[in-house]
Amino acid sequence: MPQLTRSPAWQALAAHRGALASATIRDLFAHDVDRARRFCVEAAGLCFDYSKHRLTDETLRLLVALAEQADVGGWTRRMFAGEAINSSEGRAVLHVALRAGAGPFPAGGDVMPEVSGTLARMRAFADAVRSGDWRGATGELISDVVNIGIGGSDLGPRMVTRALRAYCAPRPRLHFVSNADPADLAAVLAALDPAHTLFIVTSKTFTTAETLSNAERARAWNRDALGERAAARHFVAVSANVPAATAFGISADAVFPMWDWVGGRYSLWSAVGLPIVLAVGFERFAEFLAGARAMDEHFREAPAHRNIPILMGLLGVWYTNFWGAQSHCVLPYAEDLRDLPAYLQQLEMESNGKRIDRDGNPVDYATAPVIWGAAGTNSQHSFHQLLHQGTLLVPSDFVLFRRGAEPAAAHAMLTANGLAQSAALMAGKDDPAAPHRALPGNQPSSTFLLPALDPRALGALIAAYEHKVFAQGVVWNINSFDQWGVEHGKVLARNLLPRILQGGEAHELDASTRALLARLRAG
Numbered sequence: 109m110p111q112l113t114r115s116p117a118w119q120a121l122a123a124h125r126g127a128l129a130s131a132t133i134r135d136l137f138a139h140d141v142d143r144a145r146r147f148c149v150e151a152a153g154l155c156f157d158y159s160k161h162r163l164t165d166e167t168l169r170l171l172v173a174l175a176e177q178a179d180v181g182g183w184t185r186r187m188f189a190g191e192a193i194n195s196s197e198g199r200a201v202l203h204v205a206l207r208a209g210a211g212p213f214p215a216g217g218d219v220m221p222e223v224s225g226t227l228a229r230m231r232a233f234a235d236a237v238r239s240g241d242w243r244g245a246t247g248e249l250i251s252d253v254v255n256i257g258i259g260g261s262d263l264g265p266r267m268v269t270r271a272l273r274a275y276c277a278p279r280p281r282l283h284f285v286s287n288a289d290p291a292d293l294a295a296v297l298a299a300l301d302p303a304h305t306l307f308i309v310t311s312k313t314f315t316t317a318e319t320l321s322n323a324e325r326a327r328a329w330n331r332d333a334l335g336e337r338a339a340a341r342h343f344v345a346v347s348a349n350v351p352a353a354t355a356f357g358i359s360a361d362a363v364f365p366m367w368d369w370v371g372g373r374y375s376l377w378s379a380v381g382l383p384i385v386l387a388v389g390f391e392r393f394a395e396f397l398a399g400a401r402a403m404d405e406h407f408r409e410a411p412a413h414r415n416i417p418i419l420m421g422l423l424g425v426w427y428t429n430f431w432g433a434q435s436h437c438v439l440p441y442a443e444d445l446r447d448l449p450a451y452l453q454q455l456e457m458e459s460n461g462k463r464i465d466r467d468g469n470p471v472d473y474a475t476a477p478v479i480w481g482a483a484g485t486n487s488q489h490s491f492h493q494l495l496h497q498g499t500l501l502v503p504s505d506f507v508l509f510r511r512g513a514e515p516a517a518a519h520a521m522l523t524a525n526g527l528a529q530s531a532a533l534m535a536g537k538d539d540p541a542a543p544h545r546a547l548p549g550n551q552p553s554s555t556f557l558l559p560a561l562d563p564r565a566l567g568a569l570i571a572a573y574e575h576k577v578f579a580q581g582v583v584w585n586i587n588s589f590d591q592w593g594v595e596h597g598k599v600l601a602r603n604l605l606p607r608i609l610q611g612g613e614a615h616e617l618d619a620s621t622r623a624l625l626a627r628l629r630a631g
């Protein structure tokens with residue numbers, strides 16, 4: 109039996125939630141003139157405003173007590189010390205080492221020589237491609253780079269490369285292919301020239317079916333145009349499985365390493381970030397790592413009530429477990445950050461979408477909510493209606509910027525819209541004469557204010573979300589670093605494939621799936 113819901117800290121929050129039930133956020137502001145100043149933290153270049161929440165000083169005190177009861181501080185020390193906190197796989201969780209800058213790190217087994225050596229290789233390779241020292245098999249410049257990978261081997265570099273578009277060199281252009289559907293690769297290759305195209309096959313395991321089938325298709329495309337021997341100038345890999353990459357035909361010295369102490373969804377700081385380095389150059393990538401490092405330092409050192417990731421995590425627990433919220437919306441007010449919600453879906457839902465606690469017990473409380481969202485202002489003309497007048501409680505994160513790459517007037521318009529939305533969600537609008545026009549308000553939101561959509565601020569923002577997920581996993585007493593549910597789906601698909609291709613009985617399958625298979629075969 110899990111103890112969490114019977115613990116003193118949990119019970120105190122449950123009682124407090126009852127006491128707060130009738131107070132709106134608007135009321136809380138009316139009785140607390142200093143609220144906007146107090147419920148705001150600046151760290152690592154980011155400003156995190158959490159004043160528009162169903163929260164008082166007492167709520168904060170009780171949430172911090174929950175974090176202390178769960179020993180978030182102790183687990184943080186264990187993670188940074190390189191302990192095998194991914195217990196179901198017996199692995200350390202050391203993505204923080206990838207941006208640590210200098211070693212030795214961690215204290216119990218220095219990984220920094222491997223980290224720095226890999227960063228040096230990434231830099232040398234990216235410099236060579238960008239300068240033209242690395243060319244295709246026929247001597248042509250590399251104009252386009254296609255990253256083939258999925259999940260953590262796709263979403264991070266895809267999101268960051270797009271987010272840092274303003275910093276991208278004109279060459280090489282970056283493309284991302286992930287879907288097992290050949291249409292994904294075909295749509296990208298349609299506009300490319302094999303002589304000018306480099307592929308990065310990114311797969312930690314190098315066993316992922318989607319990635320391997322796309323890589324095979326890419327190799328056939330390259331071979332058909334340039335011949336068998338051209339691959340050496342047009343394919344590199346990022347993987348922890350060098351034998352599998354070499355068996356595919358990529359020489360060992362063209363494989364950039366990954367390690368079992370980095371989870372796929374935490375890996376964009378590693379060689380998985382090679383597309384980012386190719387796009388923006390190593391100096392910018394180093395700034396990106398430095399931004400994350402600054403957030404790591406803040407996370408390790410700041411007390412819980414002034415700690416951005418811990419506050420983010422506790423607010424999520426507050427709404428998920430005490431107010432029944434089942435989703436969390438992310439609204440970046442920058443088109444270039446439009447892929448952030450998709451990236452966070454994997455980070456949060458693959459990490460904390462769990463139902464068995466670290467002690468092997470089924471949980472009797474909710475864990476990760478559904479993460480969703482879109483770039484504002486598009487989101488306003490799509491689903492904000494539900495946020496304003498629907499029946500669901502949906503906490504949101506607004507991401508705004510002090511400066512924009514776009515002209516000042518356009519940036520002001522974006523900012524005005526973001527601020528207007530968070531204000532309206534909180535305050536609502538009374539209209540006794542026309543209830544269909546009234547907005548109840550009291551929808552909570554946090555607002556991140558970043559100096560600009562630059563590498564440093566982006567690194568800090570992503571690291572804040574990573575540590576938020578970690579803090580929540582600690583409170584929920586779950587292992588945030590495995591993904592056995594996903595693994596099961598891969599096995600099932602592998603077993604089903606021959607049934608679709610060759611037919612045959614499938615007695616082990618459920619009746620519904622057997623019937624669907626029969627209908628498929630019937631044409």
Ligand code: F6P
Binds near residue numbers: 258312314319373591
């Ligand atoms: O989606 C499951 C998963 O295992 C993710 O955790 C991972 O990021 C993705 O597949 C890709 O895995 P790989 O890098 O090994 O191809």
